[in-house]
Amino acid sequence: MTSTPPSTPSDYDPSRFPAFAVTVDIVILTMSSGALHVLLVRRGEAPFWGRWAVPGGFKRPSETLDEAARRELTEETGVDAASVLRQFGAYGDPGRDPRMNVVTIAYVAVLRDVGAIVAGSDAADASLIPVSAIRDGAVDLAFDHLRIVGDAIERVRLELDTTGIAAAFVGPTFTxxxxxxxxxxxxxxxxxxxxxxxxxxxxxxxxxxxxNRARPGTAGGRPAELYRAGRAWARGGPIHRTSNDRK
Amino acid sequence: MTSTPPSTPSDYDPSRFPAFAVTVDIVILTMSSGALHVLLVRRGEAPFWGRWAVPGGFKRPSETLDEAARRELTEETGVDAASVLRQFGAYGDPGRDPRMNVVTIAYVAVLRDVGAIVAGSDAADASLIPVSAIRDGAVDLAFDHLRIVGDAIERVRLELDTTGIAAAFVGPTFTxxxxxxxxxxxxxxxxxxxxxxxxxxxxxxxxxxxxNRARPGTAGGRPAELYRAGRAWARGGPIHRTSNDRK
DNA sequence: TAAGGTATACGTCAGAATGACCAGTACCCC
DNA sequence: GGGGTACTGGTCATTCTGACGTATACCTTA
Structure with missing residues (x-):
């Protein structure tokens, strides 16, 4: 097998090549009461019955990957307007799904005000899980979704520095x-x-x-001014991690 | 179709879902005579006969995506030791391959001293193309490989800032x-x-x-000191773009 | 109604990092 | 041996960052 000539996508022979199912999984992140949360759904069937999983579904041949991701997001959460929906990885380890060969393309979505959205979702068993609980191993995830969620969070940690993704977590006006x-x-x-x-x-x-000003919380304090996001977020972020807290 | 219940990878029915071919494409970047180059192979058959393409091949069910990428890299260039081999995107637009449904997982590889490697490659029609020629539209690329190469370069531009990828472009000792x-x-x-x-x-x-010192070029000049890469490259890069030259 | 608590708004200061620039050094070629 | 070239090493002004002190405006409680 190592002496096969270089194979480009050119020398296809459709009958010669293994078929895969292609899915799109979406790691939906949002801020809730000051902590980062991820939206997970509880599986109702084998394998991994009762475990938490990242919402997702099959790509259709007639749509792009981005379109599939947006469609799945809408079907899962009822919104078609995520602030951010970005592809961040592909996962295709053998046996990651025990039933067939599946390659999944993973997206990270950033929502604001997701509380109300989840309530209206079709998925009765969808919940916002704090990412701290996942990091602590307190949540059993199906398939390789632990790795997928971890990679999504790592990606957001990076993009917070290099892109304006932070603005996607807050509402249209914010303090x-x-x-x-x-x-x-x-x-x-x-x-x-x-x-x-x-x-x-x-x-x-x-x-x-x-x-305008925001109303202070129950603890009191001077009311904070409300802002809207400016143009600069499209070209990067205002806050940068110093090399000190990189690790 | 919009009222289908949320579909996780759980509710499979292998007969119900479309089959895709999954390929791995590798954008191989290297420095050559002071300019960034990409290794491309010339296609010898339809479609896109005679056009340049990114080397790649089919994923096998028994290997991971990373393993498939490394295998293809070895088959194409004869080396199994790329300094960097990193997944950066997945491409699955309908019709991107006119013959069948193909989703490709794209990797970027960084090589040093690739000149000798290409000479010994199995792929007779492999060449190092300056990325400037691609940006100028002087090279006709097959499939959606223009977009893939462009995304790879953009990824490297980012990683130069946030990772130690720069050290992968130079040899074990360098000025x-x-x-x-x-x-x-x-x-x-x-x-x-x-x-x-x-x-x-x-x-x-x-x-x-x-x-040690490097020998000056033909133009003369004081000989430069030779260095080895230190540990710090594993945790980021020493040079950062200011927001001024971001655009 | 007044006092205490809390979080935002705003300014100052020292140290670090960056960009621009100048001078010295060590090799090449002619 | 002289001029050209590129690396080495330094200064200086500006900007950025972290730390911190103080004023402001609202809340809660007595």
Whole structure:
């Protein structure tokens, strides 16, 4: 087998090559009460009966991978407007599905206000699970979904630095504290509120003041100003991890 | 079709779902005479006869995607030791292969000293093509390989900043000028040699002096010191793009 | 109604990092 | 031996970052 000539996609012979099922799995992330959560569905059949799994489904030949991901997201959560829906990996280990050869293309979606969405979902057994519970091994995931969720989170940790994905976690208007909570939850760090503010408000095009204020929480405190996201998020992020807290 | 219940990979019925061929394509990048090059093979049959294509081949059910990528890389280039072999995307647009449903998982490989390797390759029609020629539209690529190559380059541009991939482009010992050429070629910028040196030599664990010197080129100049790569490359890169030259 | 608590808003300061630039060194070619 | 070239090493001004202190505006409780 090692002496076969270089095979490009050119020398097909449809009868010669193994068939795979291709699925699209979607790791749906959102902020809920200050912590990062992932939406999982509980499996109702074998294999992995009763285990949690990432929602997903089969790709159809007539649609692109991105279209399949968006379709599955809509079917699972009832929304067609995720702030972010990005492909981040493909998984095709032999035996990852005990029944057949399956290669899955994994997407990460970022939602805001997902609480109401889950309630209206078709999937009765969908739940928001804190990612901390998954990291602690407190949740049994089906298939290789533990690895998929882990890779998704790692991807978001990176993109928080290099893209404007942070803005996708907050609503159309938000306070700087809400935005800061995204960075703190995803990176697992604590950021100085004053310095965080300076990095964002001090520069151009990151946030646009709305003139309104948020109502303080039950603990009190000065009410925070509400902002809208500016244009700059399309070209990167305002906050960068220093090499110190990379590890 | 929109009212189907949420379908997880669980509710399989192997007869119900469309079969795909799964291939692995490898964008092989290397530095050659100061410019970034990609290794392409010329197709000898329809469709896209005579066009350039990214080397690749079919995934086997008994191997992982990473194993398939490494096997194809070996078959195409004769080396089993790419400095970097990283998955970066999946492509499954309908009709991307006119003959059948194909989803390809794309990898980017970084080689050093690829010149000698290509000579010994099985693929007689393999060539190193400057990426500048591809960007200019001077090369006709088969299938959706133009998009795949473009995405691979964009990925490397990002990873140059966030990972130690730059060290994969140079040999086991290298001069700072060689390393600087990698950044300049991939990012399309010019870096001050003195500041570049300071960013790398001034900090710990990036490069280890060997005590030897490189022979200057025909143009003369002071001979450069030869270094080995240090431990720090495993955890990121020493050079960061400022937001100014992001666009 | 007043006092205490809390979180946001804003400014200051020292240290680190960056970009621009200049001078010295060591080799090549002519 | 002289000029050209590229690496080495340094200075300087600017910007960025982390740390921290203080004022502001709302909440809760007494």
């Amino acid at each position: 700087l504290a809400e935005l800061r909570a995204v960075y703190e939850a995803v990176w697992g760090v604590q950021l100085d509120a004053a310095n965080f503010r300076r990095s964002i408000v001090g520069r151009d095009e990151w946030v646009i003041p709305t003139g | 700072l000028a060689e390393l600087r050429a990698v950044y300049e070629a991939v990012w399309g910028v010019q870096l001050d040699a003195a500041n570049f040196r300071r960013s790398i030599v001034g900090r710990d664990e990036w490069v280890i002096p060997t005590g």
